[in-house]
Every structure is written in C-alpha cells, then in structure tokens.
Amino acid sequence: MRHWLIKSEPDVFSIDDLAKVKQEPWSGVRNYQARNFMWKDMQPGDLALFYHSNAVPPGVAGVARVVGEPYPDPTQFQEKSEYFDPKASEDKPRWWLVDFEFVERFPRYVPLAELKEDAALEGMLVLQKGTRLSITPVEPKHFKRVCKLGRK
DNA sequence: GCCAACGTTGGC
C-alpha cells in the first residue's frame, strides 16, 4: 500500500465536508504529475493525509482512503464547468481521478509550521520549498508520524 | 526546441 497527501482548500471542500458526504470524486486536478499519481499509481485502499491549503493556518486535518479504480474526470467534458477542457474528449480523456472516502478527522489539527519543525519529517515532499503539487506521495514513516501528531 | 510571457498556487 502507498501513502499520499492530498491538498484541498477548506473553503471549497474540507475534511468535514468529506465526513458529511462520506465519499468524493477528486475532480478538478489539472496538473499532469498529480493526474499520473491518481491514474497510474494509486490503488484502492491507499491512505492519504488530507491537507488544508490556503487555510489559516494551513495543515493536515485527517485521513482519506482511495476507493475503486481511476476513471475520467467528468468535469473535463462539461462546458459550463470551470474545469472544462476543450482539448479533452470522451474518446480521449485527458484527466483522470479517483474517489476518496472519509477515514478520520484528527482530534488535533496539525499545522504546517509544526510539520516543518519536526525533525522526523525531514524530506517530506510537501515541506519542500516551491512544492505546489496538489497530490504528493508520502513515505510510510512520515505518514505514521503525522498521524501520531494528529492523534496526540 | 528555446524561452519570454503569462497564469496559478499557496504561504505569509
């Protein structure tokens, strides 16, 4: 099983929203690297840290799980969607996604500043300067460590 | 294929 970190702006979709709806298609990703992670690397059952970006403060709010197999992001075909992509077609989809289901909301929110200070998390991708990727792989030991901080 | 211009992300 692999581990991941997925970013979401809580104003748009937060961990509480995921808890409410239980399961959500991760639509709107328009970055090839992030797409490839969902398309080719994620397996059902993989766990992901749910990160609140553009939040005050930003940080990890809980855990989500990959459900099912990847499929074309339907919003790429919807002309009225902000995620519409005129270069995509049903025959040749360009954007793929997976569904995520709610696993847990940490009893303790883990702010980015705390992640940065933690020596055990050195090298974690999301902490590197300039990493804007909305989906990043996470090493198992880093994943465990963040969960520990969140459940403390 | 280069690279300048532009748009976006996201912390602060």
Add this chain to the structure above:
DNA sequence: GCCAACGTTGGC
C-alpha cells in the same frame, strides 16, 4: 495583497 516558485503557452 504580495510575491516566489513553478507550469503552460505560443511565437519564432
């Protein structure tokens, strides 16, 4: 709101 970092676009 600012701006650094990065990805994408498009002229040549």
